[in-house]
Amino acid sequence: MKNEDEPKDKRLKGGDVQKLTMAEVAKYVGVSAMTVSRAFRQDASVSEETRKRIMEAVDALGYVLDLSAGSLSSRRSGFIAALVPSINNSNFSDTARGITDALEDTGLQLLLGYTDYSAEKEEKLIEAMLRRRPEGIILTGGSHTARARRMLDKAGIPVVETWEIPEEPINHVVGFSNGEAMSLLVRTLASQGYRRFGYIGGTTARDTRGSQRRSGFLKTVEELGLGPGRAISFGVPPITMEQGGQAIVSLLERWPDTEVVLCVSDLSAFGAIMECKRRGMSVPGDIAIAGFGDYEISSICHPSITTINVDCYGIGRQAAARLLDALQGSGEATGDEITLTGYRVVLRESTDRGAS
Amino acid sequence: MKNEDEPKDKRLKGGDVQKLTMAEVAKYVGVSAMTVSRAFRQDASVSEETRKRIMEAVDALGYVLDLSAGSLSSRRSGFIAALVPSINNSNFSDTARGITDALEDTGLQLLLGYTDYSAEKEEKLIEAMLRRRPEGIILTGGSHTARARRMLDKAGIPVVETWEIPEEPINHVVGFSNGEAMSLLVRTLASQGYRRFGYIGGTTARDTRGSQRRSGFLKTVEELGLGPGRAISFGVPPITMEQGGQAIVSLLERWPDTEVVLCVSDLSAFGAIMECKRRGMSVPGDIAIAGFGDYEISSICHPSITTINVDCYGIGRQAAARLLDALQGSGEATGDEITLTGYRVVLRESTDRGAS
């Protein structure tokens, strides 16, 4: 509405204006637009010879298909939406990568959004995504605002929740129990003789996976009769390496005789270990530390870090696969399903009782 | 074409089918569709009272705007495309985050793609993106296939190349000279007395930033009269922590008296340091090691790692800002510009001559 003096031909460089339409390609070749449209699809019945001529013309003219027009009439957007808490966290970027890979050659494109661990931001993003009419949507976690659930329900598209097992799944689930995984780690370390357990995590309000890990920890320590767990919260998720370092300091101030500290993620565990070393404490000699997530760093650093390996990439691949299933066999699909993904304890130097 | 028995009402849950259109909302409220459309936009002239009634109806009915229809008629897709080599690399995910943040509240949405450091994959992605008719596109690096350049040129949208200074920019550039940055690091360390320099990077064919860093290294070592640089290549980019460790082993086998090793990234530097420690070598006592990129890990780990800090997030923000400029002031824009982003040497323990 403003500053509209020049015609409509606003551009930057010298190339031809992007005004080519399918109809013009069709005229150039001497066929109908419909035939050009068909030539762009695999399954469509177009003679090889015609397709070849059309594709040559497309090349010569520099035509690029316009999917926004196509998706309107075909009622298929070609989008899959996925929301992750943070893309700077390699666990989630691995999941995003898994989704992308699974979508390759399906003609579906990934629309990625970051929620910053906030349900409100997730709600806004879900709406923004739905405006693009995605054919399916992948979410992280099972905690959503009421309006978000309503919108998803109305959208009538398959939904996959990942990375945890929601109490009330919307539709499909691909994930694992963060609480049980943490519990397994506690039990494993307890069986090695550790008794006085500490825990480091972020403030729990936003990060549901984090709070599940925390309560898995507390519950298990209790069950094993190892007194009340010594848990402290430090910083808003995602808790950084630096915060991990600060956290262990306050934990040890409060409970100096702690034997082993479990952290909500490898990143905070790494920060904690480095801080200990800086203060002249030996890990695992003076204190043992474990993480969660099996980030690359944990197998490389010294001491290497005991952790829970989670199949981040697989979660992405399988979530996308569930979505594709749902889109294809929409008829006979058994409906909502829970796909459990594996995890395993990886024991490394940072909790090695025999080490110095 | 296949398995199409049921009507058209295929869905999963009980909610209403997503068949609501703007016209139905309009009818419900008793206005025209056009008025509903206007109510969804900020600037449009609709009386507050009408807008309120419309929004209530939208809420009640659960209507979600359909942008794919809108973008067709308005000829504005609302998309910005961005291609990064890898999303698992925190440097690039920081850039992606910068773009996302800069786009907030502009009504523009980010379409993200991963090229895997491959120009061919980039070409395919560019085409896939252009099919969505983005209003602008952000690329990493200045190395593109001929066809990619042609497509971009034809598209008639602003293009921003980032993270380096291409010899022949397409349009806008937001980045820095990787060669000069590495050169600065070499000179800084040389001024501290280091003489025998080694270099670790990936094979150069694909990673243009990596090869610029490498040649910046070689050139500067030469200029300083410090003999031929000792550079080795190890693995395809992005080179991992583990490969960094393997690389330094072969480097030291070949040139045992190397005093300081610069790495193409902090990740490989970290891997190299850890491998040295495992082998009983002291860093920086026996050998000094530096990285590039100032990843979080480098300030936390022990020893902390000397590196080049790059404003990854700022690159994203500024790239998006350039794009927004170009989209708004399309008239008076001075056209192609190069925005230099800063970098600086961060000296840390891993190259500290005084340390043990």
Added chain:
DNA sequence: TCTAAAATTGTTATCGATACCATTCTGCCT
């Protein structure tokens, strides 16, 4: 050789919102 079936191509209507222009309605100034 002829006919039915299959493959190929064309025609027209349509997807759902928005641009553009027309119309109606206020309120205010001379």
Added chain:
DNA sequence: AGGCAGAATGGTATCGATAACAATTTTAGA
């Protein structure tokens, strides 16, 4: 009172491809 600017709203054409169906050509079988 007349007139007119500006706000609010409506009507219609259109964006560019594709679904659905029709028409045509080719192929294959008897």
